[in-house]
Amino acid sequence: MTVQMRRYRLKEGAKEEFLRVFREVVLPLRKEVGFRVLGAYLLSEREFLWFVAHENFQEAEQAYYAHPRRLEVDPRVYLEEVETRFVEALEV
Numbered sequence: 137m138t139v140q141m142r143r144y145r146l147k148e149g150a151k152e153e154f155l156r157v158f159r160e161v162v163l164p165l166r167k168e169v170g171f172r173v174l175g176a177y178l179l180s181e182r183e184f185l186w187f188v189a190h191e192n193f194q195e196a197e198q199a200y201y202a203h204p205r206r207l208e209v210d211p212r213v214y215l216e217e218v219e220t221r222f223v224e225a226l227e228v
Contacts, residue, residue, distance in 0.1 A: 138193035139174065139225055144184040145217035151181060154214035158184075161209045169199045182216075187223075 146154055158176075166173060166188060176186035190196040200206060212218070 137172075137189050137191055137225075139187055139189040139223050140193065141219075141221045141223050142186050142188065143219040144215050146182045146184060147214055147216050148182070150214035151178075154184070154211065157209055157211050157214070161205060162211055165200055165203055165206050169196050169203065171196055171200070193222075 144154075163173060163176075170190055170192075172189045174187035174189055177184070179185055
């Protein structure tokens with residue numbers, strides 16, 4: 137399973153609208169194309185962190201971004217900075 141960390145710095149005053157789009161569009165679509173959402177966290181008023189996982193990450197990522205509903209919405213309009221990294225889960 138490939139796991140990706142996604143860290144966003146939100147634009148000033150964008151938190152509520154971003155969270156609405158995240159909950160109503162991003163999460164359902166990610167799940168629809170088979171992603172597992174491992175967690176989502178507000179680190180501060182403008183810092184958001186979440187983790188997604190998939191067995192065929194690149195294929196699922198393409199399906200997500202090509203989905204007609206995703207093409208209607210661009211969550212990046214609420215973001216000032218985006219950092220993504222693939223991470224390795226440790227057995228705990």
